[in-house]
Amino acid sequence: MLGPLSYAIWFLILFAEGSFVACALWRREFLRYLPLNLYMLLCAVANGGLYICSRDFGVHSREYFYSYYSSDIVLSLLMYAVVAELFSRVFETTDFRRYIRGAALILLGLTALFAFVSVRSEGQEFTKHFVVELEQDLNFVGVVLMYVLWGAVIKLRETRIRVVQVVLALGVYFSAVAGAYALRNLFPSLEFSVLQWLPPMSALWLVAAWTYTFARVPEEARMASGHMLVTSH
Amino acid sequence: MIAALIFVASVAAFVQFLVSYCHSVVAAFGKVELSPRVREVAGMGSREVAVDDFARFLQLLHLCPEHNADRLEIRAVKVYYALLRGVARVSHLFVPSVEAWADRERVGCSHFAAVALDRRMEFSRDLFARQAGML
Numbered sequence: 001m002l003g004p005l006s007y008a009i010w011f012l013i014l015f016a017e018g019s020f021v022a023c024a025l026w027r028r029e030f031l032r033y034l035p036l037n038l039y040m041l042l043c044a045v046a047n048g049g050l051y052i053c054s055r056d057f058g059v060h061s062r063e064y065f066y067s068y069y070s071s072d073i074v075l076s077l078l079m080y081a082v083v084a085e086l087f088s089r090v091f092e093t094t095d096f097r098r099y100i101r102g103a104a105l106i107l108l109g110l111t112a113l114f115a116f117v118s119v120r121s122e123g124q125e126f127t128k129h130f131v132v133e134l135e136q137d138l139n140f141v142g143v144v145l146m147y148v149l150w151g152a153v154i155k156l157r158e159t160r161i162r163v164v165q166v167v168l169a170l171g172v173y174f175s176a177v178a179g180a181y182a183l184r185n186l187f188p189s190l191e192f193s194v195l196q197w198l199p200p201m202s203a204l205w206l207v208a209a210w211t212y213t214f215a216r217v218p219e220e221a222r223m224a225s226g227h228m229l230v231t232s233h
Numbered sequence: 234m235i236a237a238l239i240f241v242a243s244v245a246a247f248v249q250f251l252v253s254y255c256h257s258v259v260a261a262f263g264k265v266e267l268s269p270r271v272r273e274v275a276g277m278g279s280r281e282v283a284v285d286d287f288a289r290f291l292q293l294l295h296l297c298p299e300h301n302a303d304r305l306e307i308r309a310v311k312v313y314y315a316l317l318r319g320v321a322r323v324s325h326l327f328v329p330s331v332e333a334w335a336d337r338e339r340v341g342c343s344h345f346a347a348v349a350l351d352r353r354m355e356f357s358r359d360l361f362a363r364q365a366g367m368l
Contacts, residue, residue, distance in 0.1 A: 140239055140243075143243060143246050146250070147246060150250070150253070164257050165261075168253050168254035168257055169254055171250035171253075172247060172250040172254055174246075175243045175244075175246035175247035176243075178239060179239075179247060181239075182236045182240035182243060185236035186237060186240060212258075212305075216302075217261060221261065223257070223263065224263050224264050
């Protein structure tokens with residue numbers, strides 16, 4: 001069973017995700033940022049489903065394990081769509097834009113292949129190891145992609161504050177989650193201590209940062225040129 | 234070994250993304266001109282916002298009625314400013330370029346606080362005008 005604090009964070013995230021989607025609908029911006037809003041909507045649905053699963057079967061059950069990882073993989077794939085959408089926005093004035101979907105699909109296939117090769121000798125527990133490995137690899141590839149995107153934001157002198165903040169918030173999220181998974185691999189005994197809080201806290205950060213951006217920064221807001229990022233001074 | 238590398242790379246990326254995010258929040262206010270009213274209240278005259286103005290702007294902010302919409306971001310920038318002050322102190326002797334960068338960021342934080350003060354003053358004025366109209 002989870003403790004009261006775990007449930008409190010769970011419901012807080014669920015509430016924040018639901019509010020984010022409701023605000024997007026209210027501002028009539030749901031379709032303008034469709035992958036991002038769909039991601040948040042599915043996060044809320046998955047969190048609700050996982051809560052029911054944990055209540056009925058317990059968090060240490062096999063059912064919960066597969067529900068958790070299968071929903072997480074679906075969400076990771078959808079997150080790739082969000083990242084591809086951000087790439088499209090940043091590269092919208094260049095020819096590279098038309099290759100983004102294809103490149104994203106190839107990268108996804110290669111990541112899945114790498115995860116498969118890494119765990120193919122696991123035998124009976126293959127599926128279990130595969131989903132965990134794929135999850136970790138997707139997160140690390142996410143960090144790399146955000147770095148590439150961040151480089152593009154600087155190079156192309158992107159000044160749209162919303163785009164910059166959404167990219168950076170996502171970079172913080174991916175690096176925190178990838179770091180947590182790496183640390184768990186290094187020290188498996190930490191799995192149920194401090195490390196169990198990192199992924200939910202990262203999710204909370206992401207929804208809070210995006211809510212701030214969409215609620216407080218207008219679509220047309222721009223930064224002064226050359227004032228974009230720390231390294232550009 | 235791979236996990237250790239991923240961990241180090243992730244921590245480095247985390248710090249960089251977080252600092253850049255905080256910078257983007259503060260820099261978003263960089264374009265906003267300060268009104269003569271806020272310059273007068275803060276005793277700035279015509280000079281630019283300086284690193285150490287942050288504390289004074291915060292004190293003045295506390296004198297204005299609270300505005301729920303900006304409370305959270307003021308707190309976040311306060312934390313960012315405190316971190317930058319720590320970075321500036323630590324890097325003072327060893328890495329002057331980092332200290333210079335931290336000071337530029339702190340100027341941004343001061344400007345952010347000045348803009349927040351300006352907005353609160355505007356909000357308070359509207360509030361008083363509405364109340365006066367009701368009497």
